[in-house]
Amino acid sequence: MSLNDINKLFFDLEEEYGVSNNILREKNAPFWILVSHNFQVPFYYLSYGLASDVSLQIWQLSQEDYRKAVDVYMDFLNQNTDAGFKDVVEKVNLQLPFQDGNLEEISSTLYDYFGIDNPLELKNAS
Structure with a gap:
């Protein structure tokens, strides 16, 4: 799965669950990237x-x-x-x-x- 695929999936799930952030979406900056423990403590x-x-x-x-x-x-x-x-x-x-x-x-x-x-x-x- 490419980064673009992951971002698209994230944006689609945000929308499906009603928590979409249009400002970040317009900038193609999904919120998951801003959460540091996704990278520092992946589990x-x-x-x-x-x-x-x-x-x-x-x-x-x-x-x-x-x-x-x-x-x-x-x-x-x-x-x-x-x-x-x-x-x-x-x-x-x-x-x-x-x-x-x-x-x-x-x-x-x-x-x-x-x-x-x-x-x-x-x-x-x-």
């Missing part, structure tokens, strides 16, 4: 997804057993961060975000919670 955004996944697992547990979820959360906070994300997640008996079935399970719980038809179930039913 920065990945941490949002990983943390969200673990947080949602704890939330999911809280729907079944609130006290246990609090205990898992406190245990997670008390882990030695030098151990690394993978080791900490495994030590508190949560699933790693990329473990098979993890995202499907969490998304299914969220669809149920918010009363939204699960597109995975609709796809499998047809």
Whole structure:
């Protein structure tokens, strides 16, 4: 994908989500270029997804057993961060975000919670 392709995709997505900045678009200066950590710490955004996944697992547990979820959360906070994300997640008996079935399970719980038809179930039913 060329830089022009990336910029076009960025501008198209801005427009689709209603956050288009016409001044930057007219100058062909997409906002993503102005965000320094895209270049200095390229995996920065990945941490949002990983943390969200673990947080949602704890939330999911809280729907079944609130006290246990609090205990898992406190245990997670008390882990030695030098151990690394993978080791900490495994030590508190949560699933790693990329473990098979993890995202499907969490998304299914969220669809149920918010009363939204699960597109995975609709796809499998047809």
